[in-house]
Amino acid sequence: MPITSRYRIIAIGKVRKVWIQKGISLYLKRIPGLAITEIRDSSPQKESRAIKSALxxxxxxxxxxxxxxxxxxxxFSQRLQNLGSKKLAFVIGGAEGLTPELKSIANWKVSLSPMTFPHxxxxxLLIEQLYRAHAILQGTPYHR
Known part of the structure; x- marks a missing residue:
C-alpha cells in the first residue's frame, strides 16, 4: 500500500486564504491519494462528534x-514507518481547538510546534511534513 493512501486528514473548516490553498494544492499534487475531509466549524462539542463520526x-x-x-x-518519518500499513487519520481542530475528550481517546498526539498556528x-504544515516524511523514507533529496 503506498504511503499516501494510508493517511487522511480530518480538518475543521475550510481553507480560505488563497496562498495557503496554493501551497496545499502543490503538495497534494506531489502526494496523490492523500484525502482531506472537511468538517463544518461550529462548537467544539459538535465538531468532536462530527470527527468521531468521520473516523x-x-x-x-x-x-x-x-x-x-x-x-x-x-x-516523524521513522514513526510513520514503524506504524507499518496502519491507516492514520490526522485531526486538525478549529479555532477553539479539540475537546479534552477527543484528545483523550486519540491513538497518538502530535505537536507541529510549541507555537499555536491557525488551523x-x-x-x-502537516501536509508538507507528510510529504517530507515520504521523501525521507524514499531517500529523495527533498529533505536535506
Missing amino acids: KHDELMVVLTEEGESLSSLA EIARL
Whole structure:
C-alpha cells in the first residue's frame, strides 16, 4: 500500500486564504491519494462528534495539539514507518481547538510546534511534513 493512501486528514473548516490553498494544492499534487475531509466549524462539542463520526473503523486517530509529542522530521518519518500499513487519520481542530475528550481517546498526539498556528496553516504544515516524511523514507533529496 503506498504511503499516501494510508493517511487522511480530518480538518475543521475550510481553507480560505488563497496562498495557503496554493501551497496545499502543490503538495497534494506531489502526494496523490492523500484525502482531506472537511468538517463544518461550529462548537467544539459538535465538531468532536462530527470527527468521531468521520473516523473509519480501521483508522488510528492522530490529533494535532500543542500538548502532543514534538518530533523532528526524521523522527516523524521513522514513526510513520514503524506504524507499518496502519491507516492514520490526522485531526486538525478549529479555532477553539479539540475537546479534552477527543484528545483523550486519540491513538497518538502530535505537536507541529510549541507555537499555536491557525488551523489553515497547521493543515499546510502537516501536509508538507507528510510529504517530507515520504521523501525521507524514499531517500529523495527533498529533505536535506
